[in-house]
Amino acid sequence: MAKILIADDEKDIRDLISFTLKFAGYEVVAFGDGQEALDAVPREMPDLILLDVRMPRMTGYEACQKIKQDERIQHIPVVFLSAKGQEAEIQTGLNMGATEYLLKPFAPDELISSVRELLREV
DSSP: OOEEEEEEOHHHHHHHHHHHOOOOTTTTESSSSSHEEEEEEEHOHHHHHEEEOOOOOOOOHHHHHHHOOOTTTTOEEEEEEEEEOOHHHHHHHHTTSSSEESSSSOHHHEEEEEEEETHHHH
């Protein structure tokens, strides 16, 4: 079973994503900000990381950049989840090392489909 780490400062969204992914059979660990997520990645060693872009203490961009600089965890794919869909925002996320940039709001089945594709599970 793949483990997915989520970081989103909005509890309702974090809970919805967690529920959706658990229902699809994934193990989920969730955090409320980028710093908590960054601290947890080496300990949890998830198969995939989903980060909100705008969070307190540390943005998703900053967390992704630090993850990609750490040899122990840089191989883990990072996906940004954001309501900010401007091309510049998306490009910034991809430039930071993200594998994918998903726009909120998304349907639960879209999220599951994207996660399965990213984890190469069908």
